[in-house]
Amino acid sequence: MKATRLLGVVLAAALIAPAAGAAELAGTLKKIKETGAITLGHRESSIPFAYLDGHQKPVGYAIDLCMKVVEAVKAELGMPDLEVRMQPVTSANRIPLMQNGTIDLECGSTTNSLQRQEQVAFGPTYFVVNITAAVKKDSGIRTLADLNGRTIATSSGTTSVPLLKHYERTAKIDVKEIYGRDHAESFLLLANDRAAAFVMDDILLAGQVANSRNPQDYVILAESLRSEPYGMMLRKDDPQFKALVDRAVGAVMTSGEIRKIYAKWFTSPIPPRGVNLNFPPTPAIEGAFAEPNDRGV
Amino acid sequence: MNYHWNWGVFLQEAPEGGVRYWELLVAGLGWTLAVSCLAWVIALAAGVLVGTLRTVPGRLLPGLAAAWVELFRNVPLLVQMFLWYFVLPELLPPLKRLLADADPTTAQFAAAVLCLGLFTSARIAEQVRAGIRSLPRGQREAAAAVGLTTAQAYRHVLLPMALRIVVPPLTSEAMNLIKNSSVALTIGLAELTFRARELGEYTFSYFEAFTAATLIYVAIAMSANRAMAWIERRVAVPGYIAGGGR
Numbered sequence: 001m002k003a004t005r006l007l008g009v010v011l012a013a014a015l016i017a018p019a020a021g022a023a024e025l026a027g028t029l030k031k032i033k034e035t036g037a038i039t040l041g042h043r044e045s046s047i048p049f050a051y052l053d054g055h056q057k058p059v060g061y062a063i064d065l066c067m068k069v070v071e072a073v074k075a076e077l078g079m080p081d082l083e084v085r086m087q088p089v090t091s092a093n094r095i096p097l098m099q100n101g102t103i104d105l106e107c108g109s110t111t112n113s114l115q116r117q118e119q120v121a122f123g124p125t126y127f128v129v130n131i132t133a134a135v136k137k138d139s140g141i142r143t144l145a146d147l148n149g150r151t152i153a154t155s156s157g158t159t160s161v162p163l164l165k166h167y168e169r170t171a172k173i174d175v176k177e178i179y180g181r182d183h184a185e186s187f188l189l190l191a192n193d194r195a196a197a198f199v200m201d202d203i204l205l206a207g208q209v210a211n212s213r214n215p216q217d218y219v220i221l222a223e224s225l226r227s228e229p230y231g232m233m234l235r236k237d238d239p240q241f242k243a244l245v246d247r248a249v250g251a252v253m254t255s256g257e258i259r260k261i262y263a264k265w266f267t268s269p270i271p272p273r274g275v276n277l278n279f280p281p282t283p284a285i286e287g288a289f290a291e292p293n294d295r296g297v
Numbered sequence: 298m299n300y301h302w303n304w305g306v307f308l309q310e311a312p313e314g315g316v317r318y319w320e321l322l323v324a325g326l327g328w329t330l331a332v333s334c335l336a337w338v339i340a341l342a343a344g345v346l347v348g349t350l351r352t353v354p355g356r357l358l359p360g361l362a363a364a365w366v367e368l369f370r371n372v373p374l375l376v377q378m379f380l381w382y383f384v385l386p387e388l389l390p391p392l393k394r395l396l397a398d399a400d401p402t403t404a405q406f407a408a409a410v411l412c413l414g415l416f417t418s419a420r421i422a423e424q425v426r427a428g429i430r431s432l433p434r435g436q437r438e439a440a441a442a443v444g445l446t447t448a449q450a451y452r453h454v455l456l457p458m459a460l461r462i463v464v465p466p467l468t469s470e471a472m473n474l475i476k477n478s479s480v481a482l483t484i485g486l487a488e489l490t491f492r493a494r495e496l497g498e499y500t501f502s503y504f505e506a507f508t509a510a511t512l513i514y515v516a517i518a519m520s521a522n523r524a525m526a527w528i529e530r531r532v533a534v535p536g537y538i539a540g541g542g543r
Contacts, residue, residue: 092494096503119301119501151401156485156495166312178401179485192387193397194404 027238028104029077037083038073040066041103041233044088045184047207047277048265049127049230050108054272058086061265065126065249066107066232072248090182091155095119098233105245106233109204112296113228121238122231123245124253124292128284129201130224131163134187134209137219139196144223148173153186153195155179163225183208190218201228203266203279210275227284228297250292258289306502307509318496325492326513332409332488333475333517339414340474341467344421345460349451351426362422369419374480377416382408382484402486409481409488417474424466428459461532468525472518489513 025033032038042050042058049062067084074082087103094110097103098120111129112122133152135141141150144167156179167173178195180186187208190198198205202220209218232249234241252258264270266279281289307319350362369377382405386393396404432455440450479490487495493510497503 092498095497095501115499116501156482156491156498176401178405179487179491181483181485188383192383193393194386194401 025077026240028235028241029073029244031101032073032082032104033077033079036079036081037085038070038105039085039087039103040070041087041089041094041097041106041108042066043090043108045182046109046204047211048203048270058088059271060107061261062107062109062126062230062232064261064264065252066105068252069105069123069232069245069248072244076244094233098235101235104234104241109201109230110233111228112231112294114296116233117236117296119236120233121236121242122233122294122296123242124249124294125229125231125288126249126253126258127203127230128282128288129203129228129230130282131199131226131228132202132205132221132224133197133199134190134205134218134220135197136190136193136217138217141196142221144221144225145173147175147197149175150196151176151178151194152197152199153178153180153189154199155183155186156181167225187212199225203277206277206279210277211273226297229288229295231294246292246294253289253292302505303500303502304505306496306500306505309500311496312499318500321492321496322489322509322513325487325489326517328406328481328486328488329475329478329490330517332406332413332478332481332486335410336413336417336478337471337474339410340417340421340470343415343418345425345456346422347418348422348425349429349456351422352429353447353451366419366422369415370423374412374416374477375483378408378412378480378484381412405481405484405486408484409478409486413474413477413481416477417470420470420473421467424463424470425459427466428463429455431462432458458534458537461529461534461537464525464529464532468522468529471521471525475517475521476514 024030040063042060042063044050044052044058046060046062048060050058050060053059070082070084074080087097089097089103089106089108094103094106094108095116098106109127109129110116110122112125116122133141133144133147141147152175154177178189180189183200183204186195186198186200189195191212198208202224205220209215209220212218232245234245252261262281262285266277266281269276307317307322309318310316311318311321347362347365350358351366353359372380385408386396386404436454436458437450440454445453478488481488482491482494485491489510493506496506500506
């Protein structure tokens with residue numbers, strides 16, 4: 001067993017080493033080498049993946065994982081003093097900024113979808129979400145079907161909107177929907193009773209609820225519209241950088257180091273207010289850790 | 298930069314089912330036009346009134362009009378939109394109960410029209426005030442000399458001339474208003490920019506979506522510009538300062 005694994009490592013090293021050493025740098029790695037800097041795109045309110053802490057500094061689970069990639073880039077290019085620039089992005093501008101070269105790696109809560117893979121590439125899945133709804137406890141809503149005739153808030157430009165429409169059709173329920181500009185604003189629509197539910201990824205809902213004024217007033221429905229994998233986004237058709245990202249993040253997962261990072265953000269108090277999301281890994285997340293992959297939905 | 302242009306995206310079916318993306322853009326254009334037109338009516342009516350009041354004799358009315366202008370001109374449009382949509386209903390419980398039963402789009406539309414109309418009215422008021430101030434003092438005095446009251450002097454002498462003078466700056470305001478209407482997307486109104494963003498989000502064809510939106514905005518703004526130029530020529534008084542390009 002040990003011998004075969006060792007053999008595998010040696011083989012892999014033999015395959016990778018000459019490729020990395022001999023081949024000309026291309027794409028993102030070439031750009032990083034030439035400019036002496038790597039730019040990470042990050043979200044500002046995707047708790048706990050990438051958000052701003054009390055000092056307006058971007059922190060989070062995805063940021064920690066991205067820094068592992070940065071370390072691998074430093075080692076690969078022999079640039080210990082590599083400058084790391086942080087660029088805030090939104091769900092609407094993250095893809096154009098990736099394509100036009102403003103950011104080199106996106107660390108946030110981006111769903112790895114097959115449609116998006118036509119425009120960009122993704123690193124290994126580091127989280128799997130279920131899309132569901134947050135409602136107020138006293139609303140009496142316990143299933144998604146109870147939303148019939150109610151107003152639903154969601155954030156514009158996220159994959160939950162088409163899903164909701166799809167569910168709407170299959171379940172023959174009739175809902176009105178309003179859009180918030182970002183997750184905080186969508187949650188405000190729910191908190192102010194302008195909407196009966198906020199449909200979004202379960203972990204983002206948990207983040208909004210945990211940080212709200214009265215977390216005990218809200219409940220997240222157990223039903224799921226769909227599961228979606230999250231991955232860090234990079235430019236398409238850039239095999240060198242993609243291999244490096246896969247290697248760096250894959251190593252964190254297979255070595256078990258991922259559990260420490262996961263626990264730090266999902267089952268411990270996190271900044272800025274020391275709230276604990278209490279979100280232990282689901283079976284789907286365990287699966288992604290056990291077998292690192294970049295399969296989209 | 299290696300971007301794969303895909304102009305066929307407008308013919309693809311949107312995830313909402315049954316509609317194509319170009320139809321969503323057209324629906325968005327409809328909201329943009331509806332918001333802009335209604336807001337323009339409010340802006341013009343309130344702007345002319347407030348601008349006129351800034352120039353009347355006395356202290357109270359000019360003071361109130363000045364306060365109006367400072368309030369709506371100094372608060373950023375984005376903030377005003379947020380206040381009208383999120384904060385106002387919290388302050389007025391009856392309004393909030395009304396909104397709870399109403400179609401959510403109605404609330405967004407009303408907030409956007411009011412916000413844009415009043416914001417633009419402050420700017421128009423300043424143009425109108427400048428127009429009235431630019432008239433020779435003799436006009437006001439001549440009106441008084443023939444026995445017109447202040448209201449009559451404004452109605453028959455000052456405003457007809459002043460409004461002709463300010464048609465060119467009003468054209469800019471009309472074009473600004475159309476472009477400012479995109480701010481309504483921040484309260485979730487599905488107008489043109491909202492739809493372009495949505496198209497980009499679903500298909501990732503951002504450049505195609507915003508190229509189309511840009512062309513549409515240019516077309517609307519140019520039409521507004523031409524319409525105002527036509528009005529300018531129609532109402533021109535031959536031989537006077539605002540004679541137009543004849």
